[in-house]
Amino acid sequence: MSYFLQSIVDGASLGSIYALIALAIGFVFGILRLINFTQSDYITYCAYALIIPSTAAMPALFIGAWPAALMVISVLLIGVVLALLTERFAFRAIRDAEPEILLISSFATSYLLQHILMAVYSTRPKSVSIGNWLGEPVAFAGLRVPLIQLVTLGVTGAALIALVAMLRYTEFGIKIRAAAENYRMARLLGVRANAVIAGCFAISGLIGGAVSLLLVAQTGSLDILMGVSPVIIAFFATVIGGMGSLMGAVLGGFLVGMVSQLLQAYLPGEAREFRDAFLFAFTILVLIARPNGLIASSAIGQRT
Numbered sequence: 001m002s003y004f005l006q007s008i009v010d011g012a013s014l015g016s017i018y019a020l021i022a023l024a025i026g027f028v029f030g031i032l033r034l035i036n037f038t039q040s041d042y043i044t045y046c047a048y049a050l051i052i053p054s055t056a057a058m059p060a061l062f063i064g065a066w067p068a069a070l071m072v073i074s075v076l077l078i079g080v081v082l083a084l085l086t087e088r089f090a091f092r093a094i095r096d097a098e099p100e101i102l103l104i105s106s107f108a109t110s111y112l113l114q115h116i117l118m119a120v121y122s123t124r125p126k127s128v129s130i131g132n133w134l135g136e137p138v139a140f141a142g143l144r145v146p147l148i149q150l151v152t153l154g155v156t157g158a159a160l161i162a163l164v165a166m167l168r169y170t171e172f173g174i175k176i177r178a179a180a181e182n183y184r185m186a187r188l189l190g191v192r193a194n195a196v197i198a199g200c201f202a203i204s205g206l207i208g209g210a211v212s213l214l215l216v217a218q219t220g221s222l223d224i225l226m227g228v229s230p231v232i233i234a235f236f237a238t239v240i241g242g243m244g245s246l247m248g249a250v251l252g253g254f255l256v257g258m259v260s261q262l263l264q265a266y267l268p269g270e271a272r273e274f275r276d277a278f279l280f281a282f283t284i285l286v287l288i289a290r291p292n293g294l295i296a297s298s299a300i301g302q303r304t
Contacts, residue, residue, distance in 0.1 A: 002142050007265040008258065013149035015257020016156035020211050021234035022241065022249035023163065024204035030180040030244055031200055032095060034102040035235065038086050041113040042208030043227030046079045047216050048121060050128050071130070076209035083205025086113075087198055095197065117224055126222040134217050152214050159207065160250055167246075172199060180244070233260075236283050242293025251294055256283075 021039060028036045050071075090109040094101055134148040167173035175196050178186040187193050208227075215226065233256060241252025259282055263275045271278075286294070 003265070006143055006145075007261050009143060009145050009149065010265075011258035011261030012254065013152050013257070014261055015254035016152050017211060017214060017230060017253075018234045018237045018257050019250045019253025020156050020159060020207055020214075021230055022238040022253040023159065023246060024207040024211075025231075025235060025238050026244070026246050026249040027163075027176075027200045027203050029238075030246075031176065031183060031197055032091070032102065033099050034091065034106060036204065037103075037106045037231060037235075038090070038110045038113065039204060039208060040225075040227030040231040041110050041117075042079050042082055042205050043212045043215070043230070044117065044224065045082050045113070046075045046209040046212035047128075047222050047226060048117060049075055049078045050130065050216060051121075051126065051222070072213065075213055076206055079205035079207075079209030079212070080202045081205070083201040083208065084198055087201035092194070092197075095193075114224060121224070123224055127220055128216060128222055129220055130213070130217055148214070148217050151217075155210060155214065156250075159210070163203070163246065172196075176200065233279075236280070240283060240286050240293060242295040245293065245295045248293050248295035255294075 021043075024039050024042075025036060028034055028039075086109055090105055091102065094105060134146070134151060136147050137144040138147055138150060139145075165173075167177055175186065175191045176199070178189070179191055179193070179196050183193075186196075211230070212227075215230070216222065234253060237252035237256040238249045239252070240255060241248030241250070256279065260275065260279050263278050264272060267275060267278070
């Protein structure tokens with residue numbers, strides 16, 4: 001029983017990472033109908049911001065050596081700036097194009113950003129240590145849970161509450177909801193499209209920075225493609241939960257995380273390397289039963 005409960009806690013922690021990324025994907029998709037795969041690069045760039053390339057005259061420096069608050073703020077700010085730059089130069093000029101064109105631009109921008117990072121840092125994985133104390137286990141109810149997992153769950157919960165409150169009770173949130181419901185009508189009523197869309201990208205960059213810190217604290221390693229796999233799985237989670245539904249994105253993220261962890265725990269040893277195949281098969285089964293996702297959004301469809 002304790003092994004099962006431990007797997008559930010581990011799955012909830014993993015699912016919270018996917019839920020955060022799915023939230024970022026959902027925010028941009030809600031208005032532009034764009035599946036923004038450059039979200040993976042926001043995560044990767046923010047993680048690599050923790051190190052500065054060394055030169056012959058200067059050894060590698062770690063932002064992690066800075067005060068914790070300054071480190072966090074710096075990484076989050078980098079995510080926001082990168083997201084705003086991609087919105088301005090990769091998507092703004094073609095935002096009225098067909099979704100397929102936006103998707104191609106998303107892939108092209110991601111490919112470009114990856115190769116810029118390769119040119120600066122090379123393709124070799126790097127190690128970085130931040131918040132070693134976050135790896136300390138916390139014992140309760142017979143379980144030993146690393147503190148970083150509790151922090152991850154807390155960050156996801158706080159982000160969800162903050163975003164829901166922003167959407168419901170702030171003027172900017174109301175504009176986002178209006179644009180997601182009917183983009184053209186919102187513009188006719190005076191909603192500034194540039195500001196709303198840039199704001200959604202900024203939120204996705206902010207989430208990308210938070211995810212990068214959580215991933216680095218858990219793994220202690222950096223890789224050029226470290227953001228790709230989580231974003232792909234989070235995209236599947238978004239589809240399972242319901243495209244265009246933020247609550248659906250969170251539900252899908254936690255569900256995928258739970259299933260992934262339970263597969264890892266209970267599959268026979270020789271089958272564990274095929275865990276992702278089983279996970280995607282689960283995705284297919286869910287979509288066969290619920291083609292529009294678990295929580296279908298009334299605003300889904302072509303942007304009007």
